[in-house]
Amino acid sequence: MNNTFGTHVALTLFGESHGPEIGCVIDGLRPGLRVDEDYIAHRLALRRPGGPGSSARVEKDPFRIVSGVWQGRTTGTPLCILIPNTEARIGDYVNLKNTPRPGHADWTGHVKYQGFNDPRGGGHFSGRLTAALVAAGAIFLAALRERGVRIGTHLARCAGIPDRPFGDLETDLDALERASFPVLDEARGEAMKAAVLAAAAEGDSVGGVLETAVLGLPAGLGAPWFDTVEGLLSHALFSIPAVKGVEFGDGFALAELRGSQANDPFRMENGRVVTESNHNGGINGGLTNGMPLIFRTAVKPTPSIAAPQRTLNLATGEETELRISGRHDPCIAPRARAVQDAVTAFVVLDLLETP
């Protein structure tokens, strides 16, 4: 039960929000994969704040790869990425140790680590660490691309406003790779941004739903028990801060259907077994069936809000009012999309590499 995940391709995450550096070690990569630092920078930019009302804290993410790459290619030995925490402002967070933020890990982390954890900015629990996941994810996404596998995530709902559903997946994934605000319908995206700003103006925040498609997977990946594709993906996806639900294919809506509606009939298409519909999201019996892998995550509203909140003063045991200073994203779902792509790429690459 620790900060390493993965069967064959394994990732170890380390660092604290206000420590000198965060980073990760990736093990089990094939030797010879090209490592494109510009693409890593591009993916980090997709995670960076900058959407409507987003945190004014400019996070530049200069990163260094200190091992596992030689002459521009992976060596096959552990690859360590380091990202310095250059612009953190410590003063913003001084009052968190005794007055835990509702909806955050301040209190649970204090209990687990017996008060020794670094409380500044959430410490090791901080969303800041997802920068290392995104940097690693760029390497995974590029490795998958070489094998014909593509991944993209859109903001399917935000502040109650739906994006249009996925259509032609190749086209939609092309658009998402470039989009700074990850929607398929720009007009709906503008409506979402307005709703986010409206919440922010009230000192509040909103949530959303992120939907991901993975194209190009062969059939037969995964395992019947425990290491089902759903199980492995969800295990990793719940590490994305604020994710509180994961559903595959039609997910919870499947519970309302009849079997005759939910089953995806098999047929042959160009010599390949396909299913006519994809209610099961590309997975049967825990294994990929060769159809697009489709899933959604529920992202709760940012717990750090400007409006005053009630909490406890742990030192005195009294209730108190908490005002969170600093600037916080009123909706993290748009940025979380880069993390969801990264985490998905990690699990999918691991599935492909594990015999």
Added chain:
Amino acid sequence: MNNTFGTHVALTLFGESHGPEIGCVIDGLRPGLRVDEDYIAHRLALRRPGGPGSSARVEKDPFRIVSGVWQGRTTGTPLCILIPNTEARIGDYVNLKNTPRPGHADWTGHVKYQGFNDPRGGGHFSGRLTAALVAAGAIFLAALRERGVRIGTHLARCAGIPDRPFGDLETDLDALERASFPVLDEARGEAMKAAVLAAAAEGDSVGGVLETAVLGLPAGLGAPWFDTVEGLLSHALFSIPAVKGVEFGDGFALAELRGSQANDPFRMENGRVVTESNHNGGINGGLTNGMPLIFRTAVKPTPSIAAPQRTLNLATGEETELRISGRHDPCIAPRARAVQDAVTAFVVLDLLETP
């Protein structure tokens, strides 16, 4: 990526639907736990068919513990449970190898195992193997009970009909431990049964939503990244056949709320830190916060339906009509509740045992 799961308490599952025996090996149990064979039989009975329109195939589950127990208590060494497959009827399934059932693992299993898997009754993918999970789960549930932890699951929705929400959890869990049909409101349960029978009469099936509560957990279990409580539980829960979604606390509904609504304020109650509401389902930052752990799974409608379905004949590549003989539950959600309790108990015990 194999059939063993768990960090400290680990479970290995084996067997095929129509092989001589299925079973599991549990490792990492504390020495000295009482093993109550009657309680194992009780939990197996909760999983057994017998609900409305359920499979007429009477599954008696005589089980044997062949290791790891001495003088009625766990030894601390691996505990192996075996359950013979006494009443399987092989003839019912002969046509599955070439005509895969839509919504099942017949085709994906064939691809993964290169045609060598046992196709009878779904082989290793069969829901039959959950009997071994339920038997193991009885041991886990009893071990948790000794430590003040209780688990219960109700059918929160079935065929579109909602059960009443959880109320007083101690009382509700007492009732569920005894209930053969796992609802909190019997009238709604009768309506569900009628809806299931109506679907069955049309050769069809229905799905449902299972909601679980875990009481008595200390704060601080879990880990910040990867081994979050949500991640560990969902990883295991997706092994329950037909589960396609998992959500914690308010889950997907959280995506529609504002931060000021979703955050659970801390306060002190009898010298203990609690939260006023429980929108986060007892988990903050991936760690338990000491409140009841609440989650729901989406159970899709049974894919085996009596009505004819289109599929492929893999030998010829032609489309064909499949008629599944044998008797199948028109809704597996009521039985799956025993599996959900078992899987939850497994993960929760592992969380408690892992430092």
Added chain:
Amino acid sequence: MNNTFGTHVALTLFGESHGPEIGCVIDGLRPGLRVDEDYIAHRLALRRPGGPGSSARVEKDPFRIVSGVWQGRTTGTPLCILIPNTEARIGDYVNLKNTPRPGHADWTGHVKYQGFNDPRGGGHFSGRLTAALVAAGAIFLAALRERGVRIGTHLARCAGIPDRPFGDLETDLDALERASFPVLDEARGEAMKAAVLAAAAEGDSVGGVLETAVLGLPAGLGAPWFDTVEGLLSHALFSIPAVKGVEFGDGFALAELRGSQANDPFRMENGRVVTESNHNGGINGGLTNGMPLIFRTAVKPTPSIAAPQRTLNLATGEETELRISGRHDPCIAPRARAVQDAVTAFVVLDLLETP
């Protein structure tokens, strides 16, 4: 830290000496491997007592494969082997719980399991469990044979008497596959047997050294750190009861050489990189180099001896004299050879299957 081992091919061992059955579950086998029950029986026979002065307890090992095999081939799903404990005689061991046998796990097991472990015949610590390893090993050895990899072990020393060194390895391994007493020089084998009988006549026991050769491995298996070939093999080999040392190539003798003597120069032979000598036992930098893999284990003398020994009565804290009844092998090294082959085959197959 439990009874499962292996990265991709994993084995879980369970059972107690005097329980109803012992067994193991093998996961991660390729689908389609032939399973030859006669060969399993042959390997079990090599492990069976019957050498000079060996235990008169006739262990017949009827085994059942209850999962993971269909139509004579592996399915790729977990394979469970069960071996009943048919002829155990419980009375022989009743006094072990309070008077631990020197050199055995009676006392350490009692401490670890807080007195709840099954003490009869050593319980879960019993060498009896190696029967399950040997049965599994037969499947591993056959799978390796199909890939051109062969394994054999001889008794390089016994009671101070050396066997002749390995010569032509193909020939020697052929001979060992058939040999019931595993020596390369029969005359020396007769001398060993006489020495064993002499020790037995004095109520005593002797030890030995087992030397193994593995042929046909490709270069490049293993890992630089932690999962070195030496590390993985030794981890598993120390599970063979009574093994107290492992050395690769010239092993401890290398500590006495100079670098100019110990280095194995590379040269080309039939278009293949080879080394002129093999002081490093086929391993450079933790990875196989394509030369024969050679290692030795030190097997201590059987701790169960007929002569009276001093020990403690744990109930009273007084020193007492222990007389071990029952019949025990005065030297287990000849039988342990079958276990060493099995364990080696397990690790080597896992190395080959792990990318």
Added chain:
Amino acid sequence: MNNTFGTHVALTLFGESHGPEIGCVIDGLRPGLRVDEDYIAHRLALRRPGGPGSSARVEKDPFRIVSGVWQGRTTGTPLCILIPNTEARIGDYVNLKNTPRPGHADWTGHVKYQGFNDPRGGGHFSGRLTAALVAAGAIFLAALRERGVRIGTHLARCAGIPDRPFGDLETDLDALERASFPVLDEARGEAMKAAVLAAAAEGDSVGGVLETAVLGLPAGLGAPWFDTVEGLLSHALFSIPAVKGVEFGDGFALAELRGSQANDPFRMENGRVVTESNHNGGINGGLTNGMPLIFRTAVKPTPSIAAPQRTLNLATGEETELRISGRHDPCIAPRARAVQDAVTAFVVLDLLETP
């Protein structure tokens, strides 16, 4: 099969000899352990060259802890240590890619990583990485010390010259903690140094045997199968470059004894169960028995020697003469002692932390 090891306390190692930085991530440490940077520097100094004829390359080891420590104590979250490679001289190693050094991983690494590994100075296989192990080991040793566990290693043999055996272990371990040349008898140490210099003068190298004692362990650590104390320790010890053998207690000498000599009788001493002798090195049945844990490793002579050696030119397939430039330790065993302490501390702490 990757660069992470450990069950509860886990260590991930990364870096290459001539990359910018090497390092490691330690996960699973308890929160609140004091981290003493001076003690880390002291342990790194014990590993540094400087013995007789040792490499003139002065390795200063400035290290940085970038995560997992706050206010001088462990936080309980992953602790990352980085050590820059400040003084590497790249020119020394340019010819290794095509002319692999006998006894080194140059060729096997080339095969495993398909030619993409960093060949400079052995890359990821370099003994340079043991600096990160030693730095981590200082934290483990300090954590053990707080729990009453002590570890020390002496050079039991070098160039055929024996040190005196361990005597009073507390005293001997005190002396070893301070000793820059790790012997118990200084006169013998001087003789060893002279022998090392004599070999170096001939362009050659020598090996040795390192013997370790661990004091203060409780009985009952370890597991009966696979995760025996011997298995876990040897798995890790074979990561020390040049180690080719591991033996516990009397090790290979046990194979020459009779059972009546090898068994360690139990008796009571000050209310504690002890054994009269310690031929089994503090381990019975794979579990600690509370006596001092004693083991030895065989360290082969440094494969990098000044004298010319035959090898292959891989580009042409021709035999060629290799002259290794740069300065290399004619005996690495004295420095390896710091690594052996570190690796032992890692495994022992993991054993203590794993329930």
